[in-house]
Amino acid sequence: MRLFAVARCCQSVTGFQENAKAVYASPLVACGKCLAHAGTCKVPHVDLDVSGLPCVDNSRINIKRAFEEGGTGPLFAVWARRLRVYGIPMAILENDFKLGILSGLLGDLYNIYPLQVKTDDVGHSGASRNRLYIIVVSKQCEQLKDPVQLYNFVAERNRSVFSTQPKDYVFADEFEIQCEAFETARVRGMTFRSSEFSLAYLLNDREQKAVLKLDEMYMERFREDPRKNENLVYFLGDDPSWTASWSAVNHRIPTFRTNCGTGKYWLPAAQRWLTSSERLHG
DNA sequence: CGGATGTCTGTCGTGTTTAC
């Protein structure tokens, strides 16, 4: 937590380079609050650092995105400094951070390998959201393989063996489904109906309209009853007249987004939405 | 009561990728 404090105090209009310089010049906090031991513990040495830093300043949909100049920018400098000071040999960073900036922070001591990771590479062809993992390895390490070549080799093999469809993520049992239905009824101030198979009664007006509109669009385009397609998923957090967020075209569950934590992923065939645990797997 | 804080919900845009 103390590392974050350093990052926060450096947020200013002086630009990323100035912030990074300040971070690099700040005293390093070697101890932090430890929940495991309920006290203050020394930050342990690790051989491999796996970090996922905030992506909001690098996200395409953020109209005001400022990349490294955004509020989370200094955090990357804090992360980089820790690698340097502790001499951590290897790190994996999950974030679409500018490689040029990263190179400026670590390029003198580390080799940097960006890995474009597709969900298909691990068999999740039925899910969306590709990632960028940046592998950072100390130049003092002996390199046995090129990480990108190795990754591509494994990914190709995975793709040929595993391949999911949206329906593979639909596995919740009746108890879990009814628990979610009950909770939604509570939040929305509606009456829970334990005997009703379809959860459509729990959708609000806007969501019901979205389902109708998407049903219409599906019928029009595929000349088929949407309820017959077990791989069909509608995302109800968007207005379909604005953008159709569904699995009908790319055969993937639409991307899970942070704003729409409560946005439902509707399954026309099952007449319910994906439960939280199903979404975790997707 | 009413202010502070937290949760839920819905709207908004555009650069990149994919399909034809």
Added chain:
DNA sequence: GTAAACACGACAGACATCCG
């Protein structure tokens, strides 16, 4: 080459809850 499909989070308003 062109058009359609897609990816993705800030923000604001409504509403709920807490606390003095």
